[in-house]
Amino acid sequence: MKAPANGAGFVTTARLVAAKDLRLEWRTLDSLAGMLLFALIVLVVYSFAFDGAMNRELGARFLIPGILWTVVTFSGLISFSRAFQNETADDTLTALRLAPVDRGAIYTGKLLAVLVKLAALETVTVPLTALFFSFDLAPHAGPLVLVLVLHTVGLAVLGTLTGAIAARVGRGEALTAILLLPAAAPLLISAVETTGAVLGGEPLASIRAWLLGSLGFAMLFFCVAVLTFDYVLEE
Amino acid sequence: MSSTPNWLERSLYPLLVLTTAGMVGALWLIFLHAPEEKVMGAVQKLFYFHVPAAIMTYAAVAVLLIGSIAYLWTRDVRWDNLSIAATECGLFFCGMVLITGPIWGRPAWGVWWTWEARLTTTLVLWILLAAAILVRSYADNRELGARLASVLGILAAIDIYIIRKAVEWFRGMHPTVFKPGAERDVDPAIGQAFGATSLVFILLFLLLLAVTYREAQLRDRAERLTQALGR
Amino acid sequence: MSQGSPAPAATAVIRARGLEKQYGLLRALEPLDLAVGDGESLAIFGPNGAGKTTLMRMLSLALRPSGGTLELSGQDARRQARRLRGAIGVISHRLHLYARLTALENLLFFGRMYGVRDPEPRAESLLAELGLAHRAEDPMGSFSRGMQQRLALARCLIHDPRLVFLDEPFTGLDPVAADLLRGILERLREERRTLVITTHNLPLGLELSDRWMILGGGRKLDEGTSDVAPDAFEAHYRSMVGGRP
Amino acid sequence: MKNYWFLFWGYAVFWIGLAGFLWMLIRRQNQTRRRLDRMERELDQRRDGSS
Numbered sequence: 001m002k003a004p005a006n007g008a009g010f011v012t013t014a015r016l017v018a019a020k021d022l023r024l025e026w027r028t029l030d031s032l033a034g035m036l037l038f039a040l041i042v043l044v045v046y047s048f049a050f051d052g053a054m055n056r057e058l059g060a061r062f063l064i065p066g067i068l069w070t071v072v073t074f075s076g077l078i079s080f081s082r083a084f085q086n087e088t089a090d091d092t093l094t095a096l097r098l099a100p101v102d103r104g105a106i107y108t109g110k111l112l113a114v115l116v117k118l119a120a121l122e123t124v125t126v127p128l129t130a131l132f133f134s135f136d137l138a139p140h141a142g143p144l145v146l147v148l149v150l151h152t153v154g155l156a157v158l159g160t161l162t163g164a165i166a167a168r169v170g171r172g173e174a175l176t177a178i179l180l181l182p183a184a185a186p187l188l189i190s191a192v193e194t195t196g197a198v199l200g201g202e203p204l205a206s207i208r209a210w211l212l213g214s215l216g217f218a219m220l221f222f223c224v225a226v227l228t229f230d231y232v233l234e235e
Numbered sequence: 236m237s238s239t240p241n242w243l244e245r246s247l248y249p250l251l252v253l254t255t256a257g258m259v260g261a262l263w264l265i266f267l268h269a270p271e272e273k274v275m276g277a278v279q280k281l282f283y284f285h286v287p288a289a290i291m292t293y294a295a296v297a298v299l300l301i302g303s304i305a306y307l308w309t310r311d312v313r314w315d316n317l318s319i320a321a322t323e324c325g326l327f328f329c330g331m332v333l334i335t336g337p338i339w340g341r342p343a344w345g346v347w348w349t350w351e352a353r354l355t356t357t358l359v360l361w362i363l364l365a366a367a368i369l370v371r372s373y374a375d376n377r378e379l380g381a382r383l384a385s386v387l388g389i390l391a392a393i394d395i396y397i398i399r400k401a402v403e404w405f406r407g408m409h410p411t412v413f414k415p416g417a418e419r420d421v422d423p424a425i426g427q428a429f430g431a432t433s434l435v436f437i438l439l440f441l442l443l444l445a446v447t448y449r450e451a452q453l454r455d456r457a458e459r460l461t462q463a464l465g466r
Numbered sequence: 467m468s469q470g471s472p473a474p475a476a477t478a479v480i481r482a483r484g485l486e487k488q489y490g491l492l493r494a495l496e497p498l499d500l501a502v503g504d505g506e507s508l509a510i511f512g513p514n515g516a517g518k519t520t521l522m523r524m525l526s527l528a529l530r531p532s533g534g535t536l537e538l539s540g541q542d543a544r545r546q547a548r549r550l551r552g553a554i555g556v557i558s559h560r561l562h563l564y565a566r567l568t569a570l571e572n573l574l575f576f577g578r579m580y581g582v583r584d585p586e587p588r589a590e591s592l593l594a595e596l597g598l599a600h601r602a603e604d605p606m607g608s609f610s611r612g613m614q615q616r617l618a619l620a621r622c623l624i625h626d627p628r629l630v631f632l633d634e635p636f637t638g639l640d641p642v643a644a645d646l647l648r649g650i651l652e653r654l655r656e657e658r659r660t661l662v663i664t665t666h667n668l669p670l671g672l673e674l675s676d677r678w679m680i681l682g683g684g685r686k687l688d689e690g691t692s693d694v695a696p697d698a699f700e701a702h703y704r705s706m707v708g709g710r711p
Numbered sequence: 712m713k714n715y716w717f718l719f720w721g722y723a724v725f726w727i728g729l730a731g732f733l734w735m736l737i738r739r740q741n742q743t744r745r746r747l748d749r750m751e752r753e754l755d756q757r758r759d760g761s762s
Contacts, residue, residue, distance in 0.1 A: 006549070006552055006581045007548065007551070007552050007579065007580055007581045008578060008579055008580070008581045012578070013579065016575060016578050016579055020564070020567070020575050023567070023571070024564065024566050024567065027566050028566060089565060090560055090561040090562060090563055090564070090565060091558075091560035091561070091562060092562055092563065092564055094528055094558075094560065094562060095562035095563075095576065095621075096579075097528055098526065098527070098528055098551060098554065098556055098562075099551065099576070099579040099580060100548050100549060100550075100551035100552035100580060100581070101548070101579055102548070234530060235523070235528055235529045235530070
């Protein structure tokens with residue numbers, strides 16, 4: 001008789017879970033469709049609340065960061081809460097539990113899939129925001145991408161963990177929001193600050209401390225999530 | 236069996252008497268001993284309750300952190316009972332800080348609320364503690380609720396430290412009554428009153444912690460009895 | 467009827483002492499001792515709510531026990547859980563498969579998760595063996611219940627597990643699929659894999675096992691070897707659990 | 712002098728809050744105790760009945 005199979009390693013597991021999730025997403029567009037439509041609706045509502053003249057008067061750096069990040073955060077909630085709800089239909093969550101793999105790697109895989117979805121969301125919504133609120137994106141594109149990526153990663157790190165907690169007690173977006181938004185407060189502050197600075201044309205050096213802080217935040221909570229995820233997933 | 240008082244129950248009444256006596260003494264020190272502060276006037280006396288309540292909130296979070304880690308490590312429900320007690324006490328003290336804060340802030344700053352470092356931190360902490368209670372009540376069994384709430388407890392404790400730093404950086408305008416350099420200017424009676432009130436608040440925290448812990452224990456026993464009776 | 471004959475200590479693959487589970491309000495399983503030898507097959511009988519599924523989940527390392535010790539292949543299950551999971555296969559009434567993935571994709575995903583070296587040929591041969599080769603590229607959700615259960619069996623066997631846990635594997639199967647499953651279980655026994663199976667079908671359970679155990683109300687009521695007449699055993703079972711199904 | 716009202720309300724709110732919290736705790740605890748007593752009596756009765 002052969003020796004028991006040793007499970008996949010950390011990186012392989014994360015890659016497998018992420019690829020599986022993205023393949024499922026591609027087939028059903030379960031969360032992406034909801035995310036994009038929701039983002040669109042929020043943008044339309046904002047256009048009622050703040051008219052173009054007001055935005056032109058104030059300049060892009062005052063209104064746009066807030067609009068951008070509320071859109072990303074609230075559409076992101078959909079992907080965070082779906083990340084583990086999609087394992088409940090045929091109790092595939094138990095199948096993941098039974099696999100001889102590191103549970104932190106399962107979290108990492110889910111995180112990667114969520115990040116791809118958020119990236120897709122942002123490539124649509126950010127230009128759309130620029131279009132709707134008529135400001136010029138091109139001169140700030142580079143620094144803006146850096147700011148977006150950094151804070152999206154941090155948001156997803158916490159969001160995937162809180163989404164898993166909400167899914168474990170059978171709740172969806174509402175509980176995820178209650179858990180995530182206060183915990184992510186420093187990140188959201190930094191996101192709005194740095195986005196404003198970038199849109200205002202300030203050099204990256206002036207927001208270096210914020211960016212490093214957000215990076216540290218994301219890394220710290222990634223470690224916390226990987227370490228505690230076993231307890232979240234446990235039956 | 237349940238009528239046998241344990242050490243916790245026995246310590247409850249002495250603690251209650253001690254806290255009440257201490258509270259009377261502290262109030263005497265605050266209102267009759269300490270002078271009215273020159274700049275802020277009478278409202279400054281709120282400081283004697285507001286600040287110790289804030290300190291006790293952080294103490295409750297520290298206890299919650301210890302309880303959460305210890306529960307995940309040992310899976311002993313006693314640690315989870317401690318976490319429950321710390322969450323409930325933390326919620327109480329945090330709520331008191333949140334209410335007395337604006338009442339002090341209105342005459343001092345001219346506004347009820349500002350998105351200032353400590354105010355924001357305190358509000359966020361209150362939401363996180365309430366969310367932990369919510370998650371417990373949503374979970375369909377005690378074990379799952381305890382585990383998820385413990386993870387949240389760890390998350391909240393780490394997070395609160397970071398939020399504090401981040402918002403401070405962002406905008407800080409909180410009054411500091413004791414400035415490190417200017418300590419000699421403050422009337423010693425103010426210091427005495429503050430010190431005494433802080434001690435009384437520690438007693439109050441311990442008292443509330445004992446009561447809430449005892450209740451968590453009783454609920455545990457009730458659950459076990461329910462099961463012994465065959466539901 | 468009690469001829470309790472625990473397996474010899476040296477060859478026990480599963481050894482539980484005082485294993486129990488408590489869910490806050492209710493105790494799902496009273497402390498229980500259990501030993502299953504290498505290559506042996508154990509059938510667990512009992513009415514619904516007897517604690518069968520709880521026991522199965524703890525033995526297959528899906529659920530953490532509240533107390534007691536569990537050793538699999540002589541190793542402490544709590545400390546070596548991750549490694550031991552690689553030797554365990556599980557079938558339950560839940561499919562543990564992704565409805566939107568094809569049969570082959572499901573098998574490859576789990577095969578790779580279990581670290582199977584070369585999963586494609588293994589998955590294809592399993593699909594052929596279970597009569598699913600022609601549907602390999604179709605999503606699992608489009609299968610009939612019997613085919614889904616067969617695919618679940620393939621998923622359970624993809625990593626060649628030494629220990630196989632089957633929780634009500636015959637539920638919802640048509641006679642043809644049930645016969646197929648029975649044949650596969652017979653073969654697993656011939657291959658000297660260790661099986662633990664729960665079922666409401668007493669004759670079938672006896673046929674597929676070396677020893678049996680009756681659970682009721684969360685505790686072990688009786689145990690013995692399976693070389694008994696099915697009719698006599700059925701009468702004994704009814705007297706044990708009080709006529710309940 | 713308006714400040715005295717803020718002072719008064721600040722302390723009033725604290726005492727009301729503390730009283731409310733204690734009242735809630737005591738009420739909850741009494742409920743649990745009553746439940747416990749009822750169940751213990753039932754358990755005793757069962758023991759007497761079976762012995």
